[in-house]
Amino acid sequence: MAPNSLFSVEVKGLDHLDQTLALIIDNLPGAAETGIENALRSTADAAIRLAPGPVKGAIKIEILNSEGGVVQGRVYNDTSEVPWSSYTEFGTGVKVDNEGVDEAIVLKRATKIPWYIHVSMVPASFARYGYPLVTGLNGEKYWEVDGMYPKPYMKPAAFNNRERNVQSVADAISAMIREANGNGTS
Incomplete structure (x- = not known):
């Protein structure tokens, strides 16, 4: 008796699996970008809550790169709107925060x-x-x-949102996979 003669296997649904995997591959960069944008907005909102007065209006987000399987973005101070906004974060003069790098103070001090x-x-x-x-x-x-003492708002916003930002990306990718699968579950 030949070993394969006892049973046979038929796999059904491979077409659906192929379509689902193709949708996931095609939509993964867009989902990652959506998650990154959500994370950037969340971090910017936190920075805006922490920032003093007019500095709030200088806080912006942008996607820097979304090509070649890489998505990069940033939350930043638009110094064309509030030229001194970065000085608020790091301080000035003898009160500047060198962030633990003594050589950095030379670059930031008047x-x-x-x-x-x-x-x-x-x-x-x-x-x-x-x-x-x-x-x-x-x-x-x-x-x-x-000098003026630093009043950090960007660094705490980024630090406090780390886990939430990772979750934003994961949620966007999970939602895309559920949608590609067509049944709302992953």
Whole structure:
């Protein structure tokens, strides 16, 4: 008796499986991009909640690359809208946050400390920071500034949203797989 003569196997549904796999392969980059966009929006929203005043309006998102199986995006400060928004995150002068890299402080610190800001360049509420008000040789008033403490909003937003961001990508891909499968379950 030959070994294959006892039973036979017929596989049905391979056409459906092939179609489902083709849909998944075709739609995976778009689903990943959707998940990344959701993660970027979530992180930007968190940063906006943490950011002070006008800095909120400088927080933007963008997809940088979505070709070749790679999706990259960023949440960033649009310094064309609020030129000093990055200084809010990292601080300035002697109060800059070097993020644990001593060499980085050289890149972020003003070349001359203290520096002087004409009173007309900042709101009257600037006085609350306690900088000395001095009179220049021209008789005009200036704030003497040695730096401002950082008020991080981007870093905490990114850090606190890490798991949620990964889940956003996973959810978008899972939803696409359910849709490709056609029955709403994975």
